[in-house]
Amino acid sequence: MYSYIPPIDDYRFLLGEVLGFDTAMADIGKDVDADLAAAVLEEAGRMCADRLHPINREGDEQGSQLVDGAVRTPHGFAEAWRDFAQAGWASLSADPAYGGQGLPFILQLWFDEMMAATNLSFGLFPGLTRGACEAIMAHADGALKATYLPPMISGEWTGAMALTESGAGTDLALLKTKAVPCGDGRYAITGQKIFISSGDHDFGGNIVHLVLARLPDAPAGVKGISLFLVPKFLPDDQGAFTVRNAMSVGALEKKMGIHAQPTCVMNYDEATGWLVGAPNKGLAAMFTMMNAERLMVGVQGLGIAGAAYIQAAGYAKERLQGRSADGTRGPVAIIDHADVRRMLLNIRAFVEAGRALGGWTALQLDRAHHHPDPAERIRADALVALLTPVVKAAFTDFGFESAVQAQQVFGGHGYIREWGMEQFVRDARIAQIYEGTNGVQAMDLVGRKLSLGDGAVVEGFFDLVQADLEAAKGTVIADASLTALALLRSTTTSLRGAGVDAAGAAAVDYLRFFALVSMGWMWSRMAAAAQEDSPLHQSKRAVATFFANRMLPQADGLAASIAAGEGSIMALDADAF
Template sequence: MASYVPPVADYRFLLEKVLGFEQAMSELGRDVDVDLAAAVLEEAGRLCADRLHPLNREGDEQGSRLVDGAVETPSGFAAAYRDFAAAGWPALSADPEHGGQGLPLIVQLWADEMMSATNLSFGLCPSLTRGACEALAAHADAELKARWLSPLVRGEWTGAMALTESAAGSDLSLLITRAEPCGDGSYRVSGSKIFISSGDHDYGGNIVHLVLARLADAPPGVKGISLFLVPKFLPDAAGDFCLRNAMSVGALEKKMGMHAQPTCLMNYDGATGWLIGQPHRGLAAMFTMMNTERLMCGVQGLGVAGGAYQQALAYASERRQGRSADGASAPVAIIEHADVRRMLLSIRSFVEGARALVGWCALQVDRARHHPDPAERARADHVAALLTPVIKAGFTDMGFESAVAAQQIFGGHGYIREWGMEQYVRDVRIAQIYEGTNGIQALDLVTRKLPLEAGTVVSSLFASLESELRAATGLYVADRTLAALGLLRGVTARVREAPAEIAGAVAADYLRLFALVLLGWMWSRMAACAASEPAFAAKLGVADFFARRMLSQTEGLAAGIAAAIEGGEMLAADAF
């Protein structure tokens, strides 16, 4: 397997030329420049390439194991995590008030991209911990924050999200886990949860579960769900966290991929926990964590696509098979074959466009958190909310497709474990499913995000894109994206007016159309900047490919959406 090359030069190009990073930081009053951000990313890339990438295949083959009720992760994972935490990586973008380094989210998400490219199973644990920190920071009372938040921020402890039950998957209104008050401010939590990533492990320290459960007086449905902090270890009289809580691992899930990531069935047998936020308002608190994880899912799709691309490019450059188009007798490297270059360009055009869009969205999240103007904070928050389902679903779909295309370039070797490509395909598949399936993300986009602020959020974004694209005169990718934006605008109006059943039927196609337009916008920016940067001249050719081959999908998507809306009712469920 080829080594991993961190895309630090591309990050710097985006920071300096495409995303206006230093101006954005200046507006937020943050003393972070391109050199600092690039230096941190370079060091993160070195960690991923030298430490995490070599563990990836062995971790997949060994998998995590349940031994005498305790989880053992594959060789090298626990030591790598302890070194990772000791070096301060879990605290990268966290609030300094709680022990974080306070770096911009763009640095965090691009570091996450490299972790996903090199070891997806490893990267999930710190991602979940970060989401737990954000939920606690936003919703917990001062006492809970003081006791639990700082060790999580520093990575000395880790976090897990316990939502799903065997009869309550996407529909959390059906969950039955119960919580009873103990009279001292704590609660006893009883029930079972499935699919709990990093529910237990041997990394050391406490494992803090955020558990959705119902109080006895809870109203039915999602309005009766509360959120509880339930740790693996409780404090003793001296304040040392060494007392085992009444929770246990019932089993490890046997999965298609991500074998090194311990995905647990957790039993809570009257486990001690504490209420986070208000009673019966737990879902709103949990969504703080889930929205963080949904952006991370999109980054996982991007990261795996980027890692798979590097492997496929190295293989295609060396593997000699077949004759060239001009009929030369000697076998040529398969990169000489047009269809192989088509697959490579399809992956690359997604990866580099998605990397730019993730960076742009991260800057919006930071504006929502730190901008001095409340109106600007609200605007940026709405834009980030609009883009979250598009990035989660669009990038995980395209990331999986990219991994499959990279595997195809290897031919039969891509199907053999030895080359590592089948692991990319297996590992990234879950990203389309967890944190809300991609179908649910598409429904969220059309039913909740398009109507934000009476539709002004999406219309304002479209207007901004149109203005920028019209200013990019002479760029083919900008012209093609402008045309695709016109199609997106047209179907947006129709989707918003369509009956719920029909809107649901076209939601997935609509989300993909939306994602392609946003990627075209980023490619228009990159092409405009690359025209004056000789070192990045190849981006002009990739932008042209994206405009001709990838944006052509928007015409079929728009036509299909319009036809479905005109066609009316879907085939009834009882007709199957």
């Protein structure tokens, strides 16, 4: 395999020339400029390249194991976690009130990209801990925050989300885990959860589970769900967390990918827990951490695509096969063949636009949390809500497709383990499934997010995109994106008020359509900024034109598919399948 190269030059370009990072930070009162941000990312990239990438393949081959009821992670993972936490990476974007560094979320998001690129299984540990912290921060009482947030933010402790049950996946209304009050503020939690990533490990320290359960008098359905904090260790008489809670790992899931990540079946046998938020209001608390995780998962698809591109481009420039197009030279490096270039450019056009769109979304999240104007915070929060299902689903769909195309560049060698490409394909696949399948994300976009503010949020986003594209009018990418945006606007209007079947038939195509236009917008911004003769700027203009000519035309087919409606989908009787 080729060495991992952190995309620091691209981050610098986006921070300084495309996303207006310095202005964005001044707006929210953060004393961070593009140079400092790039320096932090450079150090983060070094951590990923030097510590996480070298243990990725061995971690995949060893996998996590369940030994005498305890999880043993692959060789090097516990040591890497220690180094990760001691260097302060666990606290990068967390609240300084609880020991965090309070750095902008865009740095966290791009750090997540690099972790996914180098070791997706490892990156889930800090990502899930961060999501749990956000839920505790938003919904727990002061005592729970003071006890649990500082060690979780420092990396001394980790977190996990325990939501799914064998009979309750997407439909959480069916969950059966029980929570019985003990009369002293504690609750006894009983039930079994499945697919619990980072549910146990051998890093040392506590593991804080956030568990969805029902109180004895809870109403039926999702209105009767509460959230509970259930730690692996409870405090002893001296306040040290040494007492083992009544929770255990029943099994480790045997998975297609992310073998090094312990995905646990968790049993809670009257385990002690504390209520997070109000009784029967657990769904809102759950979505706080779920939405944070959905951005992280989207970036996992982006990270794997970027890493796969590095490997495939390196191989394509060295692998000799076939003759030149004019037949005069041979064998030539396969990068000379048009079809290989097409695959590589498909990946690169997604990765660089996705990196920009993810960064723009992260800046909106910081704006939603820190802008001094309440109205601006509300506006930015609504934009993040609109784009979250797009980032999660489109980035993981394109990410998996990119991993497969990169594998294809290798030909037969892509199917052989030693090159690492088949691991990218296996690892990338889960990101389309967990934290809400991509079909669910698409339905969320069409069924809920398009109606935010009676449609004002999506129209405001379209207006923002159109203004930028109009400013760049006359370039290939801006003109193509304007045409696609007009079609997206009319398609959006046609979906308003659509029935369940019509929305379901259109949703996945619509989300991809939305993502393509959003990436076209980012490519237009990048091309407009890239006016020098430097290699980086020349590459940006060339890839922008490729995106306009070869990827954005998918929008026409998607619009036609949506316009066809649900008739042909629903026509076949269920018994005929």
